[in-house]
Structures are given as C-alpha cells and as structure tokens.
Amino acid sequence: MNKIQFHNTLSSQVEEFTPISSNNIKMYVCGITPYDRCHLGHARCYVVFDTIRRYFEYSGYNVEYVQNFTDIDDKIINRSKELNIGYKELAEKFIDDFFENCKKINIKPASEYPRVSQHIPEILATITRLVEKGYAYAVEGDVYYSVKKFEGYGKLSKRNTDDLLVGARIAPGEKKRDPLDFALWKASKPEEPSWDSPWGKGRPGWHIECSAMSLHEIGTETLDIHGGGQDLIFPHHENEIAQSEAATGKPFANYWIHNGFVTINKEKMSKSLGNFFALSDIFAKYAPPVVRLFLISQHYRTPLDFSDNKLEQAKNGWERITRAKEIAENLIPSAPEGGLTQFHKNLADEYVKKFTESMNNDFNTSEALAALHGLVNQLYSFETDRSSDINKSAIKYSLSKLTEICGVLGFILPSRQAANDEIMSLVQQRLDARKNKDFAKADEIRKKIDSLGYVVEDTPSGPRVRQVNVK
Numbered sequence: 001m002n003k004i005q006f007h008n009t010l011s012s013q014v015e016e017f018t019p020i021s022s023n024n025i026k027m028y029v030c031g032i033t034p035y036d037r038c039h040l041g042h043a044r045c046y047v048v049f050d051t052i053r054r055y056f057e058y059s060g061y062n063v064e065y066v067q068n069f070t071d072i073d074d075k076i077i078n079r080s081k082e083l084n085i086g087y088k089e090l091a092e093k094f095i096d097d098f099f100e101n102c103k104k105i106n107i108k109p110a111s112e113y114p115r116v117s118q119h120i121p122e123i124l125a126t127i128t129r130l131v132e133k134g135y136a137y138a139v140e141g142d143v144y145y146s147v148k149k150f151e152g153y154g155k156l157s158k159r160n161t162d163d164l165l166v167g168a169r170i171a172p173g174e175k176k177r178d179p180l181d182f183a184l185w186k187a188s189k190p191e192e193p194s195w196d197s198p199w200g201k202g203r204p205g206w207h208i209e210c211s212a213m214s215l216h217e218i219g220t221e222t223l224d225i226h227g228g229g230q231d232l233i234f235p236h237h238e239n240e241i242a243q244s245e246a247a248t249g250k251p252f253a254n255y256w257i258h259n260g261f262v263t264i265n266k267e268k269m270s271k272s273l274g275n276f277f278a279l280s281d282i283f284a285k286y287a288p289p290v291v292r293l294f295l296i297s298q299h300y301r302t303p304l305d306f307s308d309n310k311l312e313q314a315k316n317g318w319e320r321i322t323r324a325k326e327i328a329e330n331l332i333p334s335a336p337e338g339g340l341t342q343f344h345k346n347l348a349d350e351y352v353k354k355f356t357e358s359m360n361n362d363f364n365t366s367e368a369l370a371a372l373h374g375l376v377n378q379l380y381s382f383e384t385d386r387s388s389d390i391n392k393s394a395i396k397y398s399l400s401k402l403t404e405i406c407g408v409l410g411f412i413l414p415s416r417q418a419a420n421d422e423i424m425s426l427v428q429q430r431l432d433a434r435k436n437k438d439f440a441k442a443d444e445i446r447k448k449i450d451s452l453g454y455v456v457e458d459t460p461s462g463p464r465v466r467q468v469n470v471k
C-alpha cells in the first residue's frame with residue numbers, strides 16, 4: 001500500500017497517514033449551507049476532497065465519506081424570508097443545484113449526506129450530554145458551551161483563550177456568561193422553524209451538528225480525517241473539537257485537512273464579499289473538466305487566484321489530454337502487432353510512479369498533473385516517432401495508464417464522435433477545391449466544417465478530421 005503523507009492542521013506538520021482500522025477510512029467533510037447557488041469556492045473544496053478520496057481508494061482503502069447539509073441556520077432563515085418561501089423549500093432548491101454541479105464536475109457522491117433538520121434528536125442528545133458533564137449551561141431557552149471548561153481549546157487554530165478574549169464582546173440579546181462561549185441551542189423567535197427541547201422551543205447552533213452527525217451517522221467517536229475549507233478552522237472546527245472531545249473524552253479526529261481559498265484579484269471569494277462566481281455561470285463558458293483541471297492546478301493548501309487567463313490555460317491543457325487519447329486510438333488500428341516490451345512498459349510506468357510520488361507527498365496535484373502531461377507528451381510522440389518499434393501493445397498500455405491517472409484525478413476522457421458522411425463529403429470537396437487551386441472555395445468549405453463542430457488538419461498522409469469542444 002502507498003505510504004501517504006499529508007499536512008495535518010492539528011500538528012502543523014506533514015505526517016504519514018495511519019488509519020484507525022486497517023484499510024478503512026472514516027472521513028467527514030463539512031458541507032454547504034444551501035441558501036444560494038454553488039460558487040467556485042465550494043467547487044474547489046469539494047473537488048479537492050473528492051480527489052483526496054479517490055486517491056485513497058486508488059491506494060486500496062475503503063473510504064466512508066460523510067458530508068452534511070446545514071439546512072437550518074440564520075442565513076437560511078433570512079433568505080427564506082427574503083424570497084418568501086419555506087426554509088425547507090429553499091434548502092431543497094439549492095441542494096439540487098449542489099448535486100447538479102457535483103455531477104457535472106464529476107464529484108463522487110458521499111456515502112451519506114446528513115441534514116441538520118433530520119438529526120435534531122441526535123443533536124439534542126449530544127447537547128444533553130454536554131450539559132450533564134458540566135461543559136454547557138442553559139439560560140432562558142438558550143444553551144451555551146462553556147469554552148474555558150475545555151482545556152484544549154485553541155489547539156487546532158493555535159490560539160489561546162487569553163488572546164481570544166481581547167476584543168471579545170457579548171452581543172446585545174446574548175445571554176452567555178463569558179464572551180468566548182458559543183450557542184449550542186437557540187430559543188427560536190416566533191414564526192421561525194423550531195423544535196421541542198428540554199429547554200423549550202428552539203433550533204441548533206451552527207457547530208453542534210457536525211459533532212452530533214459524525215458521532216451518529218458514522219458511528220464513531222474518533223474520525224480518521226476531518227476536512228473543510230481553511231475558513232472553518234476557527235471557530236467552527238475548534239468548536240467541533242471542544243464539543244466532541246468534551247462529550248466523548250476521545251480525540252475527535254486524528255488528521256485535519258484544510259484547503260485554501262479561491263481568490264479573485266487576491267481577495268477571498270465568498271457570497272458575503274460580493275465577488276460571487278456561480279458555478280453554473282462558469283460552466284456556461286468552460287466545460288466542467290476544464291474547471292476541475294483549473295481547480296487542481298495548484299496545491300490544495302495554497303490560495304488559487306481566479307482569472308480567465310488561467311482557465312484558458314486549463315482549457316488548452318484539457319484539449320491536449322483528450323487529444324492524446326484520440327491520437328492513440330487513431331494509431332492503434334495501423335500499428336504493428338506485438339507484445340508489450342519491458343522498455344515500453346517502463347516508459348509509461350515511469351510517469352505513473354511520478355504521479356503516485358506526487359500524490360503521496362501531501363496530495364501535490366500540480367506535480368501529479370506534470371506527470372500526467374509527461375504521459376500525454378509520450379502519446380503525442382508515438383505519432384511522429386517512426387524510429388522505434390512502437391506496436392499496438394505499447395500504445396494500448398500507455399493509453400490505459402493515461403485513463404487510469406485521469407480517473408484518479410476525476411476526469412473521464414471523452415470519446416469523440418467519428419465524422420459522419422456529410423462531413424467526410426465536405427472534407428473531400430475541400431480537398432478537390434485545393435487540388436484545383438480554388439482556395440477561396442476550400443476555405444469556405446473549411447468554415448462550414450468548423451460550424452458543424454469539426455476541424456480539418458492537413459497532415460503528410462492526407463487530411464484528418466476530428467470533433468472539437470467535446471464536453
């Protein structure tokens with residue numbers, strides 16, 4: 001099995017991964033609050049964790065991957081008032097948008113998608129446990145977590161409670177005893193969605209859901225891996241640790257992975273900052289695999305700056321990758337028969353080795369993509385290299401490795417449609433026009449072929465036609 005090392009936010013170090021139970025991984029990633037359309041920042045987070053999950057699976061692990069939906073919170077309530085629709089209806093609409101986009105960009109479905117509104121009893125049980133253990137207290141229908149009672153508070157975000165107290169205030173209307181305390185349960189206002197609890201009608205605070213749902217949905221007190229965006233480290237993940245570890249007395253997660261932001265002109269992308277790029281708008285301009293390629297073009301922990309220029313680069317990269325498959329498929333029928341030589345096997349294996357070494361080293365997708373492009377270049381060279389004995393088996397083997405690496409990174413290589421009779425007839429007419437030196441007519445026919453989604457390329461062995469813009 002691959003020795004996989006990655007950066008653990010908890011230790012601030014790159015560590016070798018050891019799962020709790022042989023080759024099974026329990027992984028929890030914080031999900032979206034479905035109150036608006038998914039944006040590029042969401043796509044980066046879930047593409048990153050999908051790629052990590054796929055790489056674990058490729059390395060022989062079984063991964064139980066759970067991702068929640070925060071379908072009840074302030075943002076949901078405010079937006080549903082704004083749009084004058086029920087909170088459930090609102091959440092449903094944007095959960096559908098999320099699934100639609102995930103499918104397009106080829107994110108594997110999670111093992112489970114627990115929703116807050118469907119886990120109120122588990123949430124209440126976890127809060128009750130915290131109250132009983134003295135880590136939480138109720139005031140007039142609210143329940144707060146007493147941060148100072150939990151000794152390890154700040155260990156993930158490397159903050160201490162003294163520093164946190166500087167500038168901390170109790171907002172008007174909050175009934176907590178200490179500015180650092182946070183709400184586990186909030187008494188609901190009239191007309192807001194509410195549930196019965198031992199403290200009266202109310203709804204959960206934001207952080208408790210992940211503690212309750214990982215405990216009850218995955219059924220474990222300690223997760224192997226907990227993930228999310230860097231913006232969740234504090235306070236969300238710090239509070240999750242405080243809640244879970246106070247309730248169980250066990251470590252909440254052995255490894256914490258956080259992805260960097262997507263920035264636009266170096267500013268963090270988010271709905272609240274107004275630089276909001278809805279994924280569905282971007283997909284109208286760039287095919288989803290192009291966007292996926294852009295999203296993994298840099299190491300997951302570094303900020304990723306959005307620009308049309310970078311997306312154009314990704315578009316060219318994707319075109320080259322898909323073209324390599326096409327070249328191989330065109331070469332195979334006429335290539336000489338023969339077995340796979342060790343020499344040709346090694347050529348492709350060398351790139352697979354570079355790919356796994358890069359992924360084993362903190363999921364370095366930018367280096368992994370360099371290995372993939374090495375393999376792409378090799379397939380291109382088969383087309384022009386007439387000196388060596390490249391046979392069917394050699395081409396097929398390299399193509400299989402290309403497909404394999406693409407699969408791990410979440411790319412499905414499209415199959416281009418062969419040109420139909422109409423297009424082939426146009427290709428012939430263009431050839432005839434060129435023979436007759438009627439270049440204006442030849443050019444006109446080429447434009448017609450372009451408009452049908454195909455391009456003609458003139459090669460020494462005659463014109464070659466291929467489909468473009470395959471999505």
Ligand SMILES: [Zn+2]
Nearest residue numbers: 030031210236
């Ligand atoms: Zn969470």
